[in-house]
Amino acid sequence: MILSIIFTLVVVLFGFSSYMLLRNNLVYELRMRILNEVHRYATEAIEQNMDWECFHAVIDGVSYSTMMMTFWKPLRAYKKELLERLERINNDQKKDVREMVER
Numbered sequence: 001m002i003l004s005i006i007f008t009l010v011v012v013l014f015g016f017s018s019y020m021l022l023r024n025n026l027v028y029e030l031r032m033r034i035l036n037e038v039h040r041y042a043t044e045a046i047e048q049n050m051d052w053e054c055f056h057a058v059i060d061g062v063s064y065s066t067m068m069m070t071f072w073k074p075l076r077a078y079k080k081e082l083l084e085r086l087e088r089i090n091n092d093q094k095k096d097v098r099e100m101v102e103r
Helices: 002-047 053-061 064-069 075-102
Strands: none
Touching: 002 053, 002 064, 002 075, 053 075
């Protein structure tokens, strides 16, 4: 009886550890994709003489450890949230530039 409980705990811990290793890799890949998007937006902003530093604040909004340790939250939610922030900042930047040009 006790051995079956111990065996069950070992199997559960092994499964959870395997899941966390897989999630670690997925979080890394997602953050690299988001970083590439940030770089693309920032490069476009630099070429258009706009503020580029605000794009880098997006990646700081959700830390690596937060994405890793909230294992019950799917990574799709983080991806959607971060990409929406980038798009919103980009639209605000373009709106500001249009307003300045119109003046």
